[in-house]
Amino acid sequence: MARIAFAWELGGEYGHAMACAWLASALQSRGHTIAFMFRELRQLTMLPETAAFDIFQAPRAAREGEVAVSPASYADILLGSGYADAKELTALLVGWRSLLEGWRPDLVVADFAPTALLAARSLDLPRVTFGNGFFVPPPVSALPAFRYDETIAPERIAAADASALASANAALAAVGMPPLARLCDQFDADEHFLCTFPELDHYQNRPASGYWGPRFRLDRGLNIEWPDGQGKRIFVYVKRTLPQLDTLIDYLAATPHRIVAFIPDLEEPRRARLAARRRVVAERPVRLDLLMRQCDLIICHGGEIAAGALLRGVPQLVFPTHYEQYLTARRLEQVGSGVWLSPAAAAGDVAGAIEHVLREPRFPAAARAFARHYAAYSPEEQRRRIIRRMEEILAARGAALPPTGAPPILTPTSTGEEAPR
Amino acid sequence: MARILFAWEFGGDLGHVRRLLPIARELRRLGHEAAFVFRDLALLGAHAGEGFEWFQAPLLRLPPLQNASPLSPSDVLLNLGYADAAGITGALFGWRGLFALWQPDLVVADYAPGALLAARMCVVPTAAVGSGFSLPPTGAPLAAYRDWIRVEPEVLQRLDGRLLATVSKAFQNVHAASPPGAARELFAGDVNLVCSFPELDPFGPREGVEYLGPIADAISGREVAWNTQERPRIFAYLKPRDARFVPLVTALREVAGEALVAAPGLTDAQARELSTDRVRVFAEALNLDAALGSSDLCISHAGPGVASRAILAGVPLALLPMQLEQFLVARRLRSAGAADFISPDDPPPDFAAWLTAIAQRAELREGARALSRAHQGYDFGHAAARAAQRIAQALPA
Numbered sequence: 001m002a003r004i005a006f007a008w009e010l011g012g013e014y015g016h017a018m019a020c021a022w023l024a025s026a027l028q029s030r031g032h033t034i035a036f037m038f039r040e041l042r043q044l045t046m047l048p049e050t051a052a053f054d055i056f057q058a059p060r061a062a063r064e065g066e067v068a069v070s071p072a073s074y075a076d077i078l079l080g081s082g083y084a085d086a087k088e089l090t091a092l093l094v095g096w097r098s099l100l101e102g103w104r105p106d107l108v109v110a111d112f113a114p115t116a117l118l119a120a121r122s123l124d125l126p127r128v129t130f131g132n133g134f135f136v137p138p139p140v141s142a143l144p145a146f147r148y149d150e151t152i153a154p155e156r157i158a159a160a161d162a163s164a165l166a167s168a169n170a171a172l173a174a175v176g177m178p179p180l181a182r183l184c185d186q187f188d189a190d191e192h193f194l195c196t197f198p199e200l201d202h203y204q205n206r207p208a209s210g211y212w213g214p215r216f217r218l219d220r221g222l223n224i225e226w227p228d229g230q231g232k233r234i235f236v237y238v239k240r241t242l243p244q245l246d247t248l249i250d251y252l253a254a255t256p257h258r259i260v261a262f263i264p265d266l267e268e269p270r271r272a273r274l275a276a277r278r279r280v281v282a283e284r285p286v287r288l289d290l291l292m293r294q295c296d297l298i299i300c301h302g303g304e305i306a307a308g309a310l311l312r313g314v315p316q317l318v319f320p321t322h323y324e325q326y327l328t329a330r331r332l333e334q335v336g337s338g339v340w341l342s343p344a345a346a347a348g349d350v351a352g353a354i355e356h357v358l359r360e361p362r363f364p365a366a367a368r369a370f371a372r373h374y375a376a377y378s379p380e381e382q383r384r385r386i387i388r389r390m391e392e393i394l395a396a397r398g399a400a401l402p403p404t405g406a407p408p409i410l411t412p413t414s415t416g417e418e419a420p421r
Numbered sequence: 422m423a424r425i426l427f428a429w430e431f432g433g434d435l436g437h438v439r440r441l442l443p444i445a446r447e448l449r450r451l452g453h454e455a456a457f458v459f460r461d462l463a464l465l466g467a468h469a470g471e472g473f474e475w476f477q478a479p480l481l482r483l484p485p486l487q488n489a490s491p492l493s494p495s496d497v498l499l500n501l502g503y504a505d506a507a508g509i510t511g512a513l514f515g516w517r518g519l520f521a522l523w524q525p526d527l528v529v530a531d532y533a534p535g536a537l538l539a540a541r542m543c544v545v546p547t548a549a550v551g552s553g554f555s556l557p558p559t560g561a562p563l564a565a566y567r568d569w570i571r572v573e574p575e576v577l578q579r580l581d582g583r584l585l586a587t588v589s590k591a592f593q594n595v596h597a598a599s600p601p602g603a604a605r606e607l608f609a610g611d612v613n614l615v616c617s618f619p620e621l622d623p624f625g626p627r628e629g630v631e632y633l634g635p636i637a638d639a640i641s642g643r644e645v646a647w648n649t650q651e652r653p654r655i656f657a658y659l660k661p662r663d664a665r666f667v668p669l670v671t672a673l674r675e676v677a678g679e680a681l682v683a684a685p686g687l688t689d690a691q692a693r694e695l696s697t698d699r700v701r702v703f704a705e706a707l708n709l710d711a712a713l714g715s716s717d718l719c720i721s722h723a724g725p726g727v728a729s730r731a732i733l734a735g736v737p738l739a740l741l742p743m744q745l746e747q748f749l750v751a752r753r754l755r756s757a758g759a760a761d762f763i764s765p766d767d768p769p770p771d772f773a774a775w776l777t778a779i780a781q782r783a784e785l786r787e788g789a790r791a792l793s794r795a796h797q798g799y800d801f802g803h804a805a806a807r808a809a810q811r812i813a814q815a816l817p818a
Contacts, residue, residue: 035518040480040482040511041479041480041508041510041511041512041514041515042481042482042505042507042508042510042511042512043511044510044511044514045506045507045510045511045594046507051514051595051596054518054521054522055511055514055515055517055518056476056515056518056519056522057476057477057478057479057480057512057515057519058477059462059476059477060477060480061463062460062461062462062463063463082463085463085466086466087463087466087467088462088463088466089466090466090469091462091463091464091465091466091469091475092462094462094465094466094469094474094475095462095475095476095477098456098474098475098476099476099522101474102474102522102523103522174466174469174470175469
């Protein structure tokens with residue numbers, strides 16, 4: 001049985017920890033030994049199954065994101081996370097190498113973990129990527145822009161790529177390893193578990209790729225039923241720091257809609273304003289799969305829940321708070337299943353946007369069409385296939401495998417006899 | 422030979438790394454193995470060639486609201502993430518993972534309460550090192566930092582209690598027995614080494630601690646010579662992000678015969694723009710001993726590193742502390758008669774007048790020289806060797 005290390009280096013919130021925990025616990029029950037090398041560890045208290053894993057803090061740039069630039073490419077993200085300074089990157093790389101040399105994984109699973117990939121490469125360890133489109137850049141040089149809201153000068157993209165590459169190569173040299181020819185070589189892996197649908201891929205310009213379908217968990221959390229009543233059913237999952245939250249609360253409280261809301265750490269006065277017989281304000285994460293069967297609208301920030309809602313045919317109003325969520329919001333807009341409001345949107349726009357999505361039949365129609373197209377998609381089956389592929393890679397023990405990136409996306413025609421019952 | 426893990430969890434700047442590196446080198450020279458677990462690894466990047474292993478220390482999430490004037494060491498930890506049981510739980514998982522991986526025989530904690538807690542869980546002996554701020558007197562409740570302001574013991578007790586309660590909750594979460602029963606256990610090791618002079622110790626002078634003296638690796642900064650014989654010669658080591666930085670540099674043009682200003686964090690262009698013939702500003706660290714050797718006045722934020730070099734050189738100080746530890750060090754130096762300071766809360770004065778007055782105060786010069794004489798012959802390298810010996814003695818037989 002194998003030793004499998006999950007590395008999560010960049011990003012935030014619960015999505016990474018939850019998706020890794022779900023995959024890892026299945027791997028563990030098959031007899032593998034698991035380590036989590038994570039950028040944030042406090043989420044693990046919510047995931048009791050991780051208590052059986054070896055837990056480590058991932059190396060993290062102390063001044064991450066201090067240079068406030070809106071990133072245009074993966075290279076920009078790297079430059080904001082230690083790659084602007086070759087010495088700092090050397091320190092992070094050595095930190096990863098110490099962990100990997102000490103724990104000796106047979107396979108590294110990188111979830112938004114570029115430096116972990118670099119370290120695994122430098123130690124010649126089998127490795128895979130695991131994450132949505134934002135976390136795995138297309139394998140082209142220079143790493144392409146992911147922005148399409150404005151034109152990005154190609155020189156800017158090339159300069160950022162060259163600068164991150166220079167740091168990566170200096171760090172590799174410091175540990176006695178040969179340089180990368182191209183920055184995108186840093187992401188070379190035995191497999192890319194690109195966990196999204198092409199329609200939701202953050203990179204619209206990705207060359208033909210294998211899509212494994214999104215990773216999300218909707219079957220965990222507090223079991224809550226829709227309150228009785230006649231109003232529309234709206235699920236709200238936003239942060240309490242949402243600038244328009246007070247407007248949203250006051251609007252919802254003034255309508256006949258039925259509400260289930262999870263707003264982490266919501267202050268008591270605001271909770272009291274929202275909560276009522278028709279409006280449940282949950283204290284803990286809510287189990288969504290059952291609620292979504294009868295849901296008219298989800299109000300959220302984007303992220304993995306957006307893909308889950310789409311698969312259940314539920315329209316969305318999205319408040320993206322960072323660039324990854326913004327790109328997801330734009331893709332949902334293209335799918336036609338929702339609208340989004342920027343954090344800077346006027347409070348007055350909130351009610352209009354909600355009524356608009358609830359009134360226009362084209363939103364649920366588009367969401368349901370998407371759901372029908374991927375009706376056979378099953379997260380359980382996705383996990384089963386990922387595990388099977390991982391075990392193939394492990395069995396090969398570094399020997400050459402068939403080319404990576406075979407497109408195993410789960411559509412009605414591709415699932416065949418493996419379709420979930 | 423033993424495996425010794427060096428942990429640094431809180432506190433910024435270069436001081437912790439520059440203290441721990443030479444001690445680790447000495448222990449290695451004695452035949453032991455050393456590895457680092459640091460909050461900020463960046464500073465180690467330049468030392469990749471030395472072959473040390475290092476790891477990221479588990480990180481906590483800062484509370485959304487910061488208490489601007491924490492009362493006691495427990496209060497400071499609550500402000501640094503120790504009010505969040507989930508965060509501490511995650512960190513304890515991480516520390517325990519590292520201990521299982523690296524199997525230390527002894528842990529050296531430099532402001533590293535998480536490492537001390539993990540050592541407690543895993544029954545590993547500990548040595549605590551620090552410049553004084555992170556090694557409070559071990560009474561209960563833990564003492565207030567500002568001994569000139571009356572704080573009811575119940576208030577301090579409550580702060581210790583809150584700290585212990587969240588830590589206990591986290592111990593429960595990771596199924597660890599015997600959580601600490603007193604707040605001092607998050608600060609003190611089996612051996613405690615105050616790597617400072619009593620005159621710089623925020624809690625000093627005190628009985629019952631071992632003052633090893635400041636430890637810092639060899640100065641690698643650029644050596645710059647004075648251009649003229651003009652007096653006063655003023656050396657400044659400042660953070661350009663301090664709002665008082667530019668007004669101070671401007672005042673130096675008026676006050677200094679000649680001035681050297683080290684301001685890492687500036688760009689070269691900014692440094693050039695601020696420089697004049699007599700006031701040269703550098704965007705990098707300078708060799709402190711060379712610059713201080715013939716200075717008449719040293720301006721700094723009262724970080725223990727620069728302050729101890731100034732003391733040894735017998736140079737009086739004009740101090741602009743930016744945070745609590747520096748403020749406490751500045752108070753100590755003023756009461757030792759070698760410095761004056763402006764508190765972070767004070768409105769900025771007329772810097773030219775302030776500096777002129779300090780430069781003319783003969784009693785400050787005399788006070789600084791007296792301190793220098795008291796520590797004559799002090800050697801940073803010897804202090805590191807002594808610390809290494811004391812740590813080696815704490816190893817289990």
